[in-house]
Amino acid sequence: MAAAQAATPFVDDQSLPWETVAEGVKRKVMTYDANVMLVKVAFETGGVGSPHSHFHTQMSYVESGVFTITIAGEARTVRAGDVFYVPSNAWHGAVCEAAGMLVDVFTPMREDFI
Template identity: 55%
Template sequence: MNRIDQPFAFDSDVEWEPAGEGIHRKILTYNAEVMMVRVDFQAGAIGTPHSHPHIQCSLVEAGVFDITIAGRTERLKRGDSFLIPPNAVHGAVAIEAGMLLDVFTPMREDFVGLKP
């Protein structure tokens, strides 16, 4: 369901969708300028290194992750956050099962089928 510009997103109304082996995501609130996404990782799941033109900032809501940004890796736990500049190669490894809250600007059109 396309919820662009909707002021509220209720967790019970948003379905989890696959985002890789052992990884699922929920697209929360968004408009053309910004998008919030919750990402659930099983222990050992790998967010494959990739890049995109969006700025991304993320909060570790739960678990422990090794986060790599532009060749630098740090171990992050609940309450830690990170910032990914546009086009920086980055990835994540879930050391423990966990959850990230990602914010992108502009929105990820590819996440809602507006762009391939």
């Protein structure tokens, strides 16, 4: 697991390690407290975030790249600058069409990530 940083006023990106979570997919838990967590997820082209669900509410910002995101059976292509919302317990997944990064926010925090 990545060395997560509990909430502090500032987080130094360079001091945090990446964690490989699947072929072509790695994540970095940036910061969290009991109520919220921010995670960077880097994808290589062809990387897959396998379909899954969790009770956490999720919002994701597409920092870069192109992704096909499926949420509750609806698929859309998203690009840099776009945002998507995943309600609690909704099945969702991602396929990276062009290498990029997602910035995920979860509430409450994902205990399984630390």
